[in-house]
Amino acid sequence: MNPEHVTISLSLERLWQFSLQYYSTRGVKDACLNLQNQFKGNVNLLLLLKWLDEQQVCFKDKDWLQVEECLGRSEALLHSYRDIRRKLKVHVPDAxxxxxxxxxxxxxxxxxxxxxxxxxxxxxxxNIGEPLALRYCRQLGAEHLYSSVFSNPMDHIVNM
Known part of the structure; x- marks a missing residue:
């Protein structure tokens, strides 16, 4: 095993709970929706990257494509469903x-x-370099969202 290799305990429940708490932090929801709607970013990927940043770990540069490709299975379905839901909003009952x-x-x-x-x-x-969330925001042309919102640490939920 590589001496710089880090083992973390990431489960769906841990990431989901972090995401719910982080998303509810002031300014984060609006910044996430801006990232999604204006910059075509993936909020779940950003939330994962933020969680990894909070753990002070990262993956190798060669693995970026693999991480982004794992979204392929669900991204098209999610986009299609979201578009339909938005169109239906004015035509269906609130419930x-x-x-x-x-x-x-x-x-x-x-x-x-x-x-x-x-x-x-x-x-x-x-991670001894730049935060992953910063790299992702920069890749999308949304670095200002990182510096204004996503760079703030989440000390009180880091160890979830």
């Missing part, structure tokens, strides 16, 4: 719309499950 939001959350959770499986299959190391 049905709320149910559609709940179903979308199930799809989001499924996508996080794919991300967790991917991360648990690759080698992680101590």
């Amino acid at each position: 049905l719309y709320r149910e559609s939001l709940q179903f979308e959350l199930q799809l989001e959770r499924r996508q996080q499950s794919d991300l967790v499986a991917c991360i648990n299959a690759i080698e992680l190391k101590h």
Whole structure:
């Protein structure tokens, strides 16, 4: 085993709970929606990267593509469903719309499950460089979202 190799305990439940708490932090929801809608970013990937940043670990540069590719299975379905849900918003009763939001959350959770499986299959190391969330935001042209919102540490939920 490589001496810089790090073993972490990442489960779907751990990432999901972190995501719910982080997303509810002031400013994060709006920044995530901006990342998604204006910059075509993936919020679940950002949340995973933020969790890894909080653990002070990262993956190798060669694994970026693999991590992004693991979204492929669920991304098209999630985008299609989200588009349909938005179009239906004005045409369906509130209760049905709320149910559609709940179903979308199930799809989001499924996508996080794919991300967790991917991360648990690759080698992680101590991060002595830039945070992963910063790298992702920069890749999307949304570095300002990182510096204004995503760079803030989540000390009170790091060890979830």
